[in-house]
Amino acid sequence: MPKTQDYFAGKTIVITGAASGIGRATAKIFAREGANVVCADINEQGAHDTAEAVNGAGSQALVLKVDVCSRPQVDEMAQRAIDAFGGVQFLFNSAGAAIRRAKFLEIDDALMKTTFELNVNGTLYGMQAVLPHMLKNKLGVIVNMASMAHRRGGPGSSIHYAAAKGAVVSMTMGVAREFASQGIRALSISPGPIRTPFQDAAQSSPELVQRFLDDVPMKRFGKPEEIGELVLFMCSDACPFMTADTVYVNGGGGWR
Numbered sequence: 001m002p003k004t005q006d007y008f009a010g011k012t013i014v015i016t017g018a019a020s021g022i023g024r025a026t027a028k029i030f031a032r033e034g035a036n037v038v039c040a041d042i043n044e045q046g047a048h049d050t051a052e053a054v055n056g057a058g059s060q061a062l063v064l065k066v067d068v069c070s071r072p073q074v075d076e077m078a079q080r081a082i083d084a085f086g087g088v089q090f091l092f093n094s095a096g097a098a099i100r101r102a103k104f105l106e107i108d109d110a111l112m113k114t115t116f117e118l119n120v121n122g123t124l125y126g127m128q129a130v131l132p133h134m135l136k137n138k139l140g141v142i143v144n145m146a147s148m149a150h151r152r153g154g155p156g157s158s159i160h161y162a163a164a165k166g167a168v169v170s171m172t173m174g175v176a177r178e179f180a181s182q183g184i185r186a187l188s189i190s191p192g193p194i195r196t197p198f199q200d201a202a203q204s205s206p207e208l209v210q211r212f213l214d215d216v217p218m219k220r221f222g223k224p225e226e227i228g229e230l231v232l233f234m235c236s237d238a239c240p241f242m243t244a245d246t247v248y249v250n251g252g253g254g255w256r
Helices: 019-030 042-057 071-084 110-135 160-180 206-214 224-237
Strands: 011-017 036-041 061-067 090-094 142-147 184-191 246-251
Touching: 011 019, 011 071, 011 110, 019 036, 019 090, 019 224, 036 042, 042 061, 061 071, 061 142, 061 246, 090 206, 090 224, 090 246, 110 142, 110 160, 110 184, 142 160, 142 224, 160 184, 160 246, 184 224, 206 246
Parallel strands: 011 036, 011 090, 036 061, 090 142, 142 184, 184 246
Antiparallel strands: none
16 A cells, blocks of 8 residues: 555556456556556457546556557557556556466477467557656656566476566566666566466466465465455555565465
8 A cells, every 4th residue: 555645646557468367466456546547458359447446546547458468559559648647656557468388399489489478578668659648747656577487497387488588577577677767667477376367368277276376385376366456565655665576475385
């Protein structure tokens, strides 16, 4: 929670991957706090559904159909957000996926390329699109979605995804340190298994899902809202000295 009451009222967050899962949960949490929410996703209907929830909470939403793999679309997203609300204070790059599970020797050029385009390029484009505006105002917080996978390496199922998320963690740290003296903070979140449509999108087998669960001492998957509340804290005025870090949210698991 923020230190200052109504801290988020009237401020604006851009959320990619807002149509479902962690992105949607985060949008609803920021709406609860009075923020304007830009709901960006390639799934336009899902983004509209999220926006309805934002509006239902009494906040304002802007729906944008955006493929984060396209720099021009991401640039347009940032400009439309600024035009609509007068400024953008927060960016949550939530869009990402493992595309599909594959053992290391099954990872082909197409899978590696699409995984990095979505997870790494999509994050890069988002940050580069909003940073000039944030720097002009000397205020901005960027939160990027990483993964516990970058610590585990993803053996047997997702080395391509782990490598991409490792790049996100490194890029976030670099941006945070480069712009730390100019009013910008950048952080990443490295979750363990979270109960979202991600598992279906990644074609996780029941055996793999059970293996993930067995590794969590809390014996459950995380909830999207538990990540969304962390994003809110990271963007708030309660942690102004916090930047460059990745925060692990994993129920105690994911280390083996």
